[in-house]
Amino acid sequence: MLLMDDPVLRSIEMTTEAIRARSTAHWIIAFSGGKDSSAALKIFLAAYRRAKVNLSRMTLIYCDTGVENPVLDAYVKAFLQKVRQEFVELGLSINIELLKAPIPDRFFVRIIGRGYPPPTNSFRWCTTGLRIKPVSEFIAKQNPDNTVVVLGLRQSESRQRDRALALSSNLYWQKQREGKGDYDLFLPVVEMSVPEVWDTIFGLSLPNALDKSDLETLYRGASGECPVIKAPTAPPCASGRFGCWTCTVVRKDKSANELIKSGHFQLRPFLAFRDWLAEFRNDPANRWHTRRNGSAGLGPFTIKARREILRRVDALEDLTATTIIDVEERGVIAALWTMDNFARLAFRPQGNC
Numbered sequence: 001m002l003l004m005d006d007p008v009l010r011s012i013e014m015t016t017e018a019i020r021a022r023s024t025a026h027w028i029i030a031f032s033g034g035k036d037s038s039a040a041l042k043i044f045l046a047a048y049r050r051a052k053v054n055l056s057r058m059t060l061i062y063c064d065t066g067v068e069n070p071v072l073d074a075y076v077k078a079f080l081q082k083v084r085q086e087f088v089e090l091g092l093s094i095n096i097e098l099l100k101a102p103i104p105d106r107f108f109v110r111i112i113g114r115g116y117p118p119p120t121n122s123f124r125w126c127t128t129g130l131r132i133k134p135v136s137e138f139i140a141k142q143n144p145d146n147t148v149v150v151l152g153l154r155q156s157e158s159r160q161r162d163r164a165l166a167l168s169s170n171l172y173w174q175k176q177r178e179g180k181g182d183y184d185l186f187l188p189v190v191e192m193s194v195p196e197v198w199d200t201i202f203g204l205s206l207p208n209a210l211d212k213s214d215l216e217t218l219y220r221g222a223s224g225e226c227p228v229i230k231a232p233t234a235p236p237c238a239s240g241r242f243g244c245w246t247c248t249v250v251r252k253d254k255s256a257n258e259l260i261k262s263g264h265f266q267l268r269p270f271l272a273f274r275d276w277l278a279e280f281r282n283d284p285a286n287r288w289h290t291r292r293n294g295s296a297g298l299g300p301f302t303i304k305a306r307r308e309i310l311r312r313v314d315a316l317e318d319l320t321a322t323t324i325i326d327v328e329e330r331g332v333i334a335a336l337w338t339m340d341n342f343a344r345l346a347f348r349p350q351g352n353c
């Protein structure tokens, strides 16, 4: 078999060339914990060893939404701790940055503080604030013109079938256009199918910190993940959801159900809360009868409903011995309640839900 017919070898070759061509750039690896970004990281490390150049700056970023599925969250945090040590032992100067949304954008601050209804397919307010904005703001603070972001993004399965077409243009490089500065995206797994992604994960050794079997288990019932960069070809968040335990965009959380079946019983109360919240949003008695901008239609949760959600979150924290809403977030929620109470009494409410 010709080397370039092997998708993993071809990707390593393309990535090696890219690293050599942009050796003065800041390389940022966007890591989500999912299979595609894990494969992209493995290919990047294999290519970097082959390239035999010294990249001046490398950073691995992970965006912590604060509501990641607890099993995924524990897996990723353990991985990041181990890989930090492994990078040191390998002499790789790769920084690791944990990014977080600003407090007003966090999931429960929006829901309980501002009364946002939990997201649906038609009102998916969460992805931008929780995942995309923290990443784009981090990149904007670098030097976007001389930045390459490595993203585990694959082209659609249908286009993948036509590999001849794919080879005719360089799909590996894309330009990300952002208001705060354009930068380059490099997509090591762009041409790969799902089995090829798994071949990469199981076939390449570095980083050893990545537990392949744990990752495989996490994927039972999940087929995709939410994007951290709004690239034109990225599938919409939750099209095959793998991420927030609070996600109400999907009707049933297949991923959590499969994890529970495989023995992660600690997820049961989280799933029960999610299911309750999805029902709770649909009861008109829990919502303002107008939107924040005054137009007709169901608006934010009433303060009474927000108190009830908070009471249930508190009970969930007690039951699971976890912190779901931290002290700072609680402070912002209290301030937002005061503002909404004042606004309801004094004026017609402002802004959009």
Ligand code: SF4
Pocket (backbone or CB within 6 Å): 119, 124, 126, 127, 130, 131, 226, 237, 238, 241, 242, 243, 244, 246, 247, 248, 249
């Ligand atoms: S997983 Fe669901 S809740 Fe989380 S960002 Fe994606 S769509 Fe929103």
